[in-house]
Amino acid sequence: MLARVSSTPTFRRLPRAVREQQMLDAAVKVFSRRGYHAASMDEIADDAGISKPMVYAYLGTKEELFIACLHREGTRMMQAIAGAVAPDLSADERLWRSLRAFLGFVGAHRDGWAVLYRQARGEQPFAGEIAAMRSRMVEIVAGMLAHTLRAECREVAETELEVVAYALVGATESVADWLVDHPEADPEQTATRVMNVAWVGAAQLLAGTSWHPPTSQGEAPPDAPSAG
Amino acid sequence: MLARVSSTPTFRRLPRAVREQQMLDAAVKVFSRRGYHAASMDEIADDAGISKPMVYAYLGTKEELFIACLHREGTRMMQAIAGAVAPDLSADERLWRSLRAFLGFVGAHRDGWAVLYRQARGEQPFAGEIAAMRSRMVEIVAGMLAHTLRAECREVAETELEVVAYALVGATESVADWLVDHPEADPEQTATRVMNVAWVGAAQLLAGTSWHPPTSQGEAPPDAPSAG
Amino acid sequence: MLARVSSTPTFRRLPRAVREQQMLDAAVKVFSRRGYHAASMDEIADDAGISKPMVYAYLGTKEELFIACLHREGTRMMQAIAGAVAPDLSADERLWRSLRAFLGFVGAHRDGWAVLYRQARGEQPFAGEIAAMRSRMVEIVAGMLAHTLRAECREVAETELEVVAYALVGATESVADWLVDHPEADPEQTATRVMNVAWVGAAQLLAGTSWHPPTSQGEAPPDAPSAG
Amino acid sequence: MLARVSSTPTFRRLPRAVREQQMLDAAVKVFSRRGYHAASMDEIADDAGISKPMVYAYLGTKEELFIACLHREGTRMMQAIAGAVAPDLSADERLWRSLRAFLGFVGAHRDGWAVLYRQARGEQPFAGEIAAMRSRMVEIVAGMLAHTLRAECREVAETELEVVAYALVGATESVADWLVDHPEADPEQTATRVMNVAWVGAAQLLAGTSWHPPTSQGEAPPDAPSAG
DNA sequence: GATGAATGAGTCTTCATTCAT
DNA sequence: TATGAATGAAGACTCATTCAT
Missing domain, CATH: 1.10.357.10 (Tetracycline Repressor, domain 2)
Structure with missing residues (x-):
């Protein structure tokens, strides 16, 4: 509402590259902790201190995000x-x-x-x-x-x-x-x-010192596939 | 709709042990194909030719089912x-x-x-x-x-x-x-x-023929951890 | 399979009245412990030491069972x-x-x-x-x-x-x-x-000693219904 | 399909506080009508004119929602x-x-x-x-x-x-x-x-006018607890 | 650029209830 | 009589994803 006097620089509006790194940091952290499926985009966005749509805008889908990580x-x-x-x-x-x-x-x-x-x-x-x-x-x-x-x-x-x-x-x-x-x-x-x-x-x-299977007679190759 | 001629016996109402194996067969198949998360209990039940509640009754939770497999x-x-x-x-x-x-x-x-x-x-x-x-x-x-x-x-x-x-x-x-x-x-x-x-x-x-790291001079152990 | 020699009388096949009481005992117990909804017919049947279809045969629906209790x-x-x-x-x-x-x-x-x-x-x-x-x-x-x-x-x-x-x-x-x-x-x-x-x-x-509301002047009956 | 003439503003995308009240209104209504268990989150969401996930996002679990009401x-x-x-x-x-x-x-x-x-x-x-x-x-x-x-x-x-x-x-x-x-x-x-x-x-x-149980002779306190 | 609001779709899970034996 | 086997139906809850501001 009021014009915000930016004496202390808030760190919003960072350049894209920086933001992306923050997101990746958060994503790596969350994916590691929770696993791919258990990780939620919400948590990642939260952890990166950014809103979800930004994550999608910058790094795309969850799958793409994981690959980026x-x-x-x-x-x-x-x-x-x-x-x-x-x-x-x-x-x-x-x-x-x-x-x-x-x-x-x-x-x-x-x-x-x-x-x-x-x-x-x-x-x-x-x-x-x-x-x-x-x-x-x-x-x-x-x-x-x-x-x-x-x-x-x-x-x-x-x-x-x-x-x-x-x-x-x-x-x-x-x-x-x-x-x-x-x-x-x-x-x-x-x-x-x-x-x-x-x-x-x-x-x-x-170096040539290789190992060879013993030539045993009459032994069948194991595991004749049993019925499903 | 049609009077079913039961020449071939219908395989409904099988004993528990049999059904359990059918379910496990289906579960292994589906889990393998889709992966744990992507696999749905619905598909497993369908594949086993049985309704979902039976799967739960016999083998329990999805997690338990996977462990059983x-x-x-x-x-x-x-x-x-x-x-x-x-x-x-x-x-x-x-x-x-x-x-x-x-x-x-x-x-x-x-x-x-x-x-x-x-x-x-x-x-x-x-x-x-x-x-x-x-x-x-x-x-x-x-x-x-x-x-x-x-x-x-x-x-x-x-x-x-x-x-x-x-x-x-x-x-x-x-x-x-x-x-x-x-x-x-x-x-x-x-x-x-x-x-x-x-x-x-x-x-x-x-046999004793072991390998030892070369005592190189001045080489630092790599990867001083960078910032998180 | 074998003809069971009933030397020790197993207490199966009880007269209907007795069975019904057992069921009601179990039902009252479970309903009290868990509440109507949280109580499951399974638990009641188990607790009564009887199979579920018997409960239905004797006492009917869950609702009817509760009413019977x-x-x-x-x-x-x-x-x-x-x-x-x-x-x-x-x-x-x-x-x-x-x-x-x-x-x-x-x-x-x-x-x-x-x-x-x-x-x-x-x-x-x-x-x-x-x-x-x-x-x-x-x-x-x-x-x-x-x-x-x-x-x-x-x-x-x-x-x-x-x-x-x-x-x-x-x-x-x-x-x-x-x-x-x-x-x-x-x-x-x-x-x-x-x-x-x-x-x-x-x-x-x-006995006649009754109480009467004070005849206060100008006080409105409270709670003019708010919107909603 | 048709270009919607927005003379009457559509009431989508309302601020959180408003939506919360709408949801609570709906919830109170449905819980009252149906009872806690018979009430479904679906019906509540429908009645509030909103999708289920919003209810969960704002008011939490069914239990929490009931408590909020x-x-x-x-x-x-x-x-x-x-x-x-x-x-x-x-x-x-x-x-x-x-x-x-x-x-x-x-x-x-x-x-x-x-x-x-x-x-x-x-x-x-x-x-x-x-x-x-x-x-x-x-x-x-x-x-x-x-x-x-x-x-x-x-x-x-x-x-x-x-x-x-x-x-x-x-x-x-x-x-x-x-x-x-x-x-x-x-x-x-x-x-x-x-x-x-x-x-x-x-x-x-x-005021002191209290009542006391009659000191009757020989009457036993009733209901010696029966078995069960 | 940035976000709060919003949802479609789908998942696991449970339960009362009934056949077929 | 008695029961193991079986299911239709439904419900709570979550999530990736996208508008509209």
Whole structure:
């Protein structure tokens, strides 16, 4: 009603970019706490200190909003990893540093990427996003492995390489989940353990020391599918 | 409208046990297809060819129903594994067979256990169930590892053992997820790959060939937490 | 399947009358505990140790069942009162004994008549029943008052008499409610108090010592109905 | 479809306060007509000319809505009473005017306070509210009685006073119920009758003319509790 | 730009009641 | 007689989403 004298600057009317970050912050927080479905747009808007229509205007649908969160957090994580490896390091060293950076990041933001990621895996609408993210990680890992191999003048089939890379990423994801659920765990130590179990295994494998199923006679491939 | 000729007996008014299985079948199917939240009790009831109140009467709440599904499928999976290993086999052999049985089972029921399990991991209400299931699997694996070790007269700290077991289980879970998403993949071959990557790594590790982080000078632990 | 040897007589197949009483016992109990709506036919049947269709077969609809409860408890209460007054007593004495018997009964069965009655007053479907019960009580009271008056050779308009009787019954009902909610209260003492407050007032009134509104000038009857 | 000529302004999008009153109006109406349980939120929303979610947004749960109705009507009634008594009147006069105002109010809004109150008495969830309301009324009455007594330099035990006040309030409530059920009755006349019966009784009592149970020989306190 | 007001649609859940055995 | 099996109908409550100001 009255002309408001803006001696103390109220922080309304912020530029779009800032507002968007506030919203994303709130969204990440709420999605992490409640899960995708249990999170309500109301709570997110409230938490961002903004009205609901603004959220829709800036970030779109709930689904889009969730994806935006996933992207922002994913990007941050990727940057944390990229920032930890220098291109002049040996492939092994880069491997180790990436892993450590990854688990370090997850451990430091226990309500960020990993939680959203875990949730997204269970929900269909995000299948595409998830596949894309995982592909990116698999590529990086595969690249490192390939580098190592090439350095040793060894050749491994493309497919084989990808599968191994995939397995390693999967294992690491899983450990990341575990890390989120165990706040008392030390990321660095955890990284060491993973390096030991999985990556050493991979190294062995790629070095040629592979394992083969025993050729047992007469054993049937298990699980003849029972009736539905 | 028409006088129904009851040559084929109508399947109304079935005994409880039968109906419960029908319901669980339907529930597993729908939960897998749609995801926990998107699945509606209506669709489940319809799919089971029965009215909603029966579902509530027999299996309880949606949450309880989901847990019941998880249990049934989990139990079936465990049985598939148990049926694949004979107690007189060597620990190594049992390890391999368990893994193969597990991935075989997952591959054969791509809309069963693995999908439910994956969904449950993202939702808070099922945290307890998930933890319990994983514990059971970790125990089994740890038991096998311990057996192997003891056979070789080697000792490993209890904690270390558990962590390794956990990592292996996590990796395997993750590969199971992958298997579900890749219908063209061959479970047996996939099992071999996992055995190669992860379990060979574990073997190496337990054999003493462990890996240690390089003592690099001056490198800071990454990711000084940025502002929230 | 097998012919059951009934050496120990199981108490199934009871005569109808007994079964009905069991059901009514259970119904009164559950209705009192939960209230009419919150009570479920399931719980009543369970509590009676009988299957639901039997309840319907014997006592009919939930509404009818509730009315049956109301009747049985009302009759018991009436009998308790009738048993307490001998016809050769003076009207005053009969009045006092009735009141005492009534509150005594209510106090002794705190989950019986009074609770059902109170619930019934709020729900439309029972309006008829309630009206009938109250009529019966009002009649009794009015009869006693009339007797007293006639003994004193005094005449009071029929209408006036009924209204006074009604007021007394209403007051007593209300105190009965209170008694149910105050288990520590002593029925006998409470009866004395009611006798003091209400019945003494009635006596005064009927004796001619009546009160008249002050003839104030210019005061408007309050509450000119507001909008709405 | 047609261009709506907005000569008469459509009453959509009203300010919150207005809508809340509309909703409460509708709620009181429907609760009175149907009873608490039989009333559906749908009907209330319809009757208020608004969608259900608005009702939940503004007034909360069905239970909360009912309590809000009870409060609004209770407050209105209290105000009607307060507006009828001037502080400079004698205690007797204030007593009479309060009673008249109360019954006048009840009579003028036969689907308002009294009906809700009667319903609330039967349902557990509202026990607290009811107790609070009655307490307030008992206090007022007790205050008036105390004033009268003090004016006559008489002393009565605190407890006794409260009980008498309670009895009077109970009696009045009950008569209010009756009034609601007898639309043809005249509130003013009814008030006079109550004043005669109950309050004159109280006056007698407090004046010392009390009644005592006859010391009859050999009569047992009735109703030795039967089984069950 | 920003928001209070508003809703359509849908979900879980419960319950009185009745077949078919 | 007695009951397990079965359901139609309805109700409370929530939420993502969008006008109209």
